[in-house]
Amino acid sequence: MDRISKLKAFLESSPDDSFLKHALALEYIKLEDDAAARRLFEELLEKEPEYVGSYYHLGKLLERAGEASLAGATYEKGMAMARSVNDKHAYNELQAAYEDLMY
Numbered sequence: 578m579d580r581i582s583k584l585k586a587f588l589e590s591s592p593d594d595s596f597l598k599h600a601l602a603l604e605y606i607k608l609e610d611d612a613a614a615r616r617l618f619e620e621l622l623e624k625e626p627e628y629v630g631s632y633y634h635l636g637k638l639l640e641r642a643g644e645a646s647l648a649g650a651t652y653e654k655g656m657a658m659a660r661s662v663n664d665k666h667a668y669n670e671l672q673a674a675y676e677d678l679m680y
Contacts, residue, residue, distance in 0.1 A: 593624065595631075598621040599630065602614040614638055615635065615638055618631045618638070619635070622635065629667040632671055636651040
């Protein structure tokens with residue numbers, strides 16, 4: 578069984594597991610299935626906005642899709658959330674991505 582199949586099987590028994598959704602989205606990115614990855618990241622962040630690691634990957638995905646303004650907004654939202662949960666590492670990564678995009 579491949580990684581995607583395994584992650585989907587795990588999600589069937591734990592459909593609200595944010596780690597599994599994040600991991601599955603990353604697998605889709607590896608396969609260049611950005612649409613599937615985007616759906617998962619957006620669903621994950623809608624249900625659990627504190628899952629700050631997903632903002633970075635969603636922002637990068639949006640950049641690749643040519644949606645710079647939406648990517649910037651995603652980074653900003655992620656920075657605000659990272660600040661609120663006191664995740665300095667995630668904040669710094671998001672800030673660097675935002676600055677690379679904007680400047």
